[in-house]
Amino acid sequence: MGELNVATVTRRPGVLLVDAQDTILQRLRQLLSPHPYTLYFARDAAEALRIMACEDINLVVSAAHLPQMDGPTLLARIHQHYPATTRILLTGNPDLQLLAKAINEGEIYRYLSKPWDDRELLLTLRQALEHQHSERERQRLEVLAQQQNSELKVLNVELEKRVAARTAELQQTADMLDLAYEELKHSYATGAELFSLLVNQRLPPDKQTNRRIIELVRAYCKIQGIDAATQRDLGMAAALHNIGKLSWSDSMMITPADLLHHAERERYRAYPAQSESLLMTLEPVQDAARLIRHHQEHWDGSGFPDHLKGEAIPLGSRLLKLAVDFIELQCGLVLERHMNSDEALVFLRKYAGRLYDPELVEGFIQVCSVYLSDVTLGDPSVKVLSTRELAAGMILARNLNADNGMLLLNAGKVLSVPLVDKLIAFETMEGARYSVFVKLPREEACALSTGHQAPENTAGR
Incomplete structure (x- = not known):
């Protein structure tokens, strides 16, 4: 393979459309002419193969039923002689035998039904050419x-x-x-x-989560000694887990999941399966696609898309959910409120056994405490308390913010009785519940480190 020619980069992709019906070809011409493609048309397989031999064709869209040679046979021959050309089957009467032939022999990128949806057809062509x-x-x-x-x-x-x-x-x-x-x-x-970078370009900078999720998953794999093959699948799953959101509107992309309306919520629940569907034609990422499909399943079986429960959920999917929720909680993509890293970890711990694998949660928290400099929850001398468990003399381990983001108290503040009373009154007025991170005295921290830990309070959103 020589150096990439500048003309190759800038030229319009060649798209060959094959159908025995002139009306179909005319409709495709009207739909695709405004787009940056060089269009070629053929009414049978022989004419299509002549065009393939003479022109630089990037993508072929062929009907299933053609005179003399059917569409799957044509696509199989194109695959044999022009393997770099992407192949799509267009059929008005799905025949399982023809579809199996197209998939197994022609290795098609996708098949579409007649009559087609114009937006779906345009999106499929664009994605196929981008992948190519x-x-x-x-x-x-x-x-x-x-x-x-x-x-x-x-x-x-x-x-x-x-x-x-x-x-x-x-x-x-x-x-x-x-x-x-x-x-x-x-x-x-x-x-x-x-692909991960392409998805992130749809989001404002403070909502771009993919890079942080990828790095967190890699850190977990390294610290926990995960084997290389699993690391590769988890890394790809972390990069591509939300590719199914590309068809969403900009406003839906940045709306917290718990504020979505009914119709939007249904689209939200469909995105893991849609992400898997987009990736399943790519053999090297099929294992990662399976992890993506199940990364919104819940440990108690209340998740989606397949309501898997407990260990029926792939281990990599359970880990990916922890990483995705931990980062998205901090970006305001799960709840309206933006949590800090410790509050997000408290949330994960609170819902262990319901949303998350309880055996993974504590190990995940320990990895975060090693990998992330702003996490204090892994420190045995730091405890999470509700406002009514606070006492005079306690020292804040990190800033305390109201649900609206307003700073209430700075890290290092020594609590007094009047200050605690004011904090409880403000919490009651807001109708909120604060998780307060406080530094324990040395003797209590030593007791925690030797295994005599008091029950953890997980109050918070």
């Missing part, structure tokens, strides 16, 4: 990485031969080469997260 472009770019980067790696190895051998005469200069050059090689590997790794 990203795959070609990945292959280009892989070849480039191999080429540069070979060049670096040759250069290193040459430098070693000259090391006696030019030790100081060689060391400086070798250090620069090592840095360039590490940057190259890092750039290649980030290419795998392309």
